[in-house]
Amino acid sequence: MPAPFAASLCGFRPKNGNPNTSDNNDKGSIELGLALFEEMGVPEGQVVGDDPGANMEIAIVNDLQPHRSDLLIRRGPSALAFEQYAHLRVFPEFRRGHQDVMPHVEHLMRLASALPSSGPVDQLRTAIADAEEVFRGQDRMSERLKLYMPEESLLNLDITCASEQEAMEPILHLGLSSKWSLRTDRAQDCVSQGSKLASQRRGPMPHYAVITMEPRPAMLKILADGSGSVDYVYHLDLPALKRAMKKVRAQRRSNKWSPGDTFDRLLNQGRIRDYDQLVDAVKNIPKGLRPSVPEHAAEQVPPPHDSGSVGLTALS
Incomplete structure (x- = not known):
């Protein structure tokens, strides 16, 4: 099931009419973006805000939080604010x-x-x-x-899901890198972040995934094809993307279409998942987990940046 807000984030660029998911210099990206929007029912000519990535993060937080009111679901905190990574602050x-x-x-x-x-x-x-x-x-x-002494740097996580502990750092259960669309450098940043989260933690590894609206299999492949640094790639509307891929493939003279083959492989591997599976992952986070490091192991905790309750002003 797609994200209920997905279509409201999609629009066409006023200057050239291209989808706001597309790379203007990539004809395949434009073609797939148009097919995806058609399958999603995005109205022709719909114009949205200039920053769909930020609006996507806000929408995700606002949609996930009601499913688990006992958890802290926020935008933009540093991993160092959580128990598993507090030692990196010392x-x-x-x-x-x-x-x-x-x-x-x-x-x-x-x-x-x-x-x-x-x-x-x-x-x-x-x-x-x-x-x-x-x-x-x-x-x-x-x-x-x-x-x-080396100083290890961790990019801030776009979206986090954590449980509070009295007088201790919250435990990070899920971290999301949110990318409206992908470029090679953006995808590599996600892989690097996941690798550091895995290697520098003390305690349980949080579920780390990427959520995106990117339609191109070549970009999704960077994240999803065999990279152990990223658990899954969640797509805001995977059913519509499947239909769009099928439609574009049908327009080819030959069934041998490399992007389609790549997409099918990623699906068969279970590396790309739909938004409702992210919702299920949040719902299934266990309650009442015990802390994994001694109490007061790292003091002076910076409070997580709380911007998760911001309204979708850019979408109104």
Whole structure:
């Protein structure tokens, strides 16, 4: 079953009349986009907002949240805001917060040196001198850490589904990379993000998938054809895309049509799924999962960016 809002996001570009899913320099993309819109029943000449990708994310969040009111379904938070990735915040926080303590120790020594000599004052000066050596060594180690420690970067997740825990980071159950349409670089970003989510986690791997309106099998193949970094590719209207592919294939003189063969293979592998299967995945997230890392393992949690309740103003 397609997403109930899918057709409302689709439109034609005023300048050239091409579908807003298409690459203007790719005739095949335009052909498939037109066939897809026809199967979806998108009114001819329909014009929508300039940012269908953002509107798609808003619509997805607003559609999924009622299915699981006990979960946090949001747009745009960093993976570092969740329990499985909170450890990746520790070194960046150290780097930002670290200060050279030597100026403070030297200030204490100047103050002690100005005091009249006495037994206690001499002991104080000796203690400060000993502390100076200790702190100097710690500062050297800190500088080496800042110089040589790698800083792993994770792109913000477009849509997240997580469960709250009292006084702890939320557990990330599902992360979506939302791409209205695809280019090679966009698809590779999704694969890279999934790979990092898998390799850098501590705890259970969240379900990571891409959701898109892209009609071209060649672009879908980058994400769905054997990449273990992406669980599935969810399409906003897979039934309409199947019909569009069949229609375009029928217009060919030969049944041997490479995009159609690629699409069939991805379908047979179960790598492309319809929107209602995403809804089912959210519904089936278990309730009351136990935390997988010790309590207070990472403090100073930045709150997830809450933009999931924004209305579909651009679609009105």
